[in-house]
Amino acid sequence: MNFAEIIFLFIIAVTMGGAATAVLAGSVVYAIMGLVVTMFGVAALYVYLNSPFVALMQILIYVGAVTVLIAFAVMLVGPLYRRPKEWTTAGKFGAALGVALVSLLLFVRFVTETFPRAGAPSFEMTTKDIGRLFFDDLVLPFELISLLIVVAILGAIMLALFARGNK
């Protein structure tokens, strides 16, 4: 096992550890911290794949915005000292099975078919190309995603207003 492989295994271990903490932690705050570790692990994987730009975007968006927003929402919704409602054992197994099946399908469908194999020419793409793709070929899905986010924000505002009692 060479040096690069050891680093790769270390990154995988950190990512998996973070993910396990996020799922298994009793306290919501620890779950968020686990999520942060996972996001950093994924970012490290991008660096490992020689895509520092994507890695930094991962940290900027997922650690900087998404997790902080989740933390904010968690702090707003309620007493943090109370443990979340435990799932039943059957529920846990059902959820685990569901997630495992979906990930297996995704893996078989995308990873094995779409991704280049080892030894294939490396994936060359600059930020310019990414920008061109977003605003040229993929402009419709890109705009649809932003529409989805706007709808979600409007929904959140409506829910917050209704919860306060002003109709």
Next chain:
Amino acid sequence: MEKIISIMGWETVKTIVGLVGVLIFVVFNALILTWAERKVAGHMQRRIGPKEVGPFGLIQPIADAIKLLGKEILTPREVDRPLYWLAPVLIFVPVLVSFVVIPFDASLQVRDMNAGILVILAFSSLSVLSILMAGWGSNNKYALIGAIRSVAQNIAYEIPLLLALLPVIMMANSFSLKAIVEAQQGLWFVVCQPIAFFIYFIAAVAETNRTPFDLPEAESELVAGYHTEYSGMRFALFFLAEYTNIFIVSAIAVTFFLGGYQGPFLPGIVWFLLKSYCLVFVIIWLRWTYPRVRFDQLLNLSWKALIPLAFINLLVTGGLLKL
């Protein structure tokens, strides 16, 4: 020396030396800034400020540091230990990472990365998380309220901060801080982007939790906010991070808008530090001039004024660049 370089490679040696230099600079900067803050505050309130320890009270911060180091490291009984211990350490990661890409001079930079500014922006979010950890881990209502405020504030002000930097990145056509400085030969970006500079500076003051936006640590209502339960060396770490952050936001402002290390006659590093510390002085000046804003005023300013303004500025810049 030759042997070490041949074994490890020039880049690694340069990075290590740079990191050590950064650590020394961080401590030195914090010492100067605590002294400057007290001195400026004193003179603005028609007092003298520290004057007993050393000439002009210059050794005062060292005495303070020794006092903080000598204190017992207290851990309150009911705190959430891992989070409580980790928070002051974690708040230092973004500080150190930011220094790695800041160009102090044409050749005085630990690493010139082509995504330089993204490194700073991406890691700066970690300081929010560590404030959150400190607030939650302290198991104290003042600390928790301070942390929640800090998160709300940081979400609100990170957006105008990014949007104010984007026009400059578009004009310089690069994320690399060095390339941005080089693009300002002759004309500083503050001349063509005054609105962006203004927005950036307001957002930066808010991001560093300084007055008039110091709600996360408002002394009159929250004791000390998120670091209420911290004392001794752990408190000193929060303090060090705060003062270093003030320098970093000023340094980024200088790099993006004020021509970085460029200037006539004097060497680049002198210009860079001079410009940076002028901005730091403005930030200190603001603290002793303005009262603290209310929380709704704080959020309204960002969401209703700064963000739309920054978007318009970005659109106009994009349009003009395409013409």
